Amino acid sequence: QSALTQPRSVSGSPGQSATISCTGTSSDVGGYSYVSWYQQHPGNAPKLIIYFVNKRPSGVPDRFSGSKSGNTASLTISGLQTEDEADYYCYSYTGTNTVVFGGGTKLTVL
Amino acid sequence: QVQLQESGPGLVKPSEPLSLTCTVSTDSFNSYYWSWIRQPPGRGLEWIGFVYHSGTTWYTPSLEGRVTISLDTSKKQLSLRLRSVTAADTAVYYCAKSLMIAGWSYNYYGLDVWGPGTTVTVS
Numbered sequence A: 001q002s003a004l005t006q007p008r009s010v011s012g013s014p015g016q017s018a019t020i021s022c023t024g025t026s027s028d029v030g031g032y033s034y035v036s037w038y039q040q041h042p043g044n045a046p047k048l049i050i051y052f053v054n055k056r057p058s059g060v061p062d063r064f065s066g067s068k069s070g071n072t073a074s075l076t077i078s079g080l081q082t083e084d085e086a087d088y089y090c091y092s093y094t095g096t097n098t099v100v101f102g103g104g105t106k107l108t109v110l
Numbered sequence B: 001q002v003q004l005q006e007s008g009p010g011l012v013k014p015s016e017p018l019s020l021t022c023t024v025s026t027d028s029f030n031s032y033y034w035s036w037i038r039q040p041p042g043r044g045l046e047w048i049g050f051v052y053h054s055g056t057t058w059y060t061p062s063l064e065g066r067v068t069i070s071l072d073t074s075k076k077q078l079s080l081r082l083r084s085v086t087a088a089d090t091a092v093y094y095c096a097k098s099l100m101i102a103g104w105s106y107n108y109y110g111l112d113v114w115g116p117g118t119t120v121t122v123s
Helices: none
Strands: A009-012 A018-023 A035-040 A047-050 A064-069 A072-077 A086-093 A099-101 A105-109 B003-007 B018-025 B034-039 B046-051 B057-059 B067-072 B077-082 B091-098 B111-114 B118-122
Touching: A009 A018, A018 A086, A018 A105, A035 A064, A035 A072, A047 A064, A047 B111, A072 A086, A099 B046, B003 B091, B003 B111, B018 B034, B018 B091, B018 B118, B034 B067, B034 B077, B046 B067, B046 B091, B057 B067, B077 B091
Parallel strands: A009 A105
Antiparallel strands: A018 A072, A035 A047, A035 A086, A064 A072, A086 A099, A086 A105, B003 B018, B018 B077, B034 B046, B034 B091, B046 B057, B067 B077, B091 B111, B091 B118
């Protein structure tokens, strides 16, 4: 059960957009609509920001959006703000009641 | 508002077992799946396993055989036991709750409430 593949780092300027990809296989990301995304600031626990590929929990700004095409899920953050600088992790069901995280992406807001 | 709090020894000797407890404040303890996740220093998140109130458990294949997750529903606690630890088990350990949508909660829905984490060093 390998970790899902994410870019190590992504950057963007305030006000711009940034997209983080999460690539798996047809046995995980491509096979189910159970992909979620987490934001983690240094020293803090992760926070759920997207579930079911593209749903936002209450309280999460609509600047955060999710999508999926084939075996790759994506998180897009529009109108980047300095507080968006954090690590982001994807998470997917892999069947047989197991799940897997992506390797994580560090977002830098320049 | 569900709250979780991990507890346990911060230092464990190599080859000894690691035991952690997560205490949950909720009136709906039996409605959710409960999970353990860990994060080695400077590295990413690793899912360890789930437990449901029935006692059914699921584990990541890489730790199967060395890990046990259990519940004490009367105390609203979940526990993690990891045997024969090595330095590679040094990490921040988190417990987390599965998301509930439309009255249903499954372990793969996502994890919407997390504890603050507890650091365990194997040395």
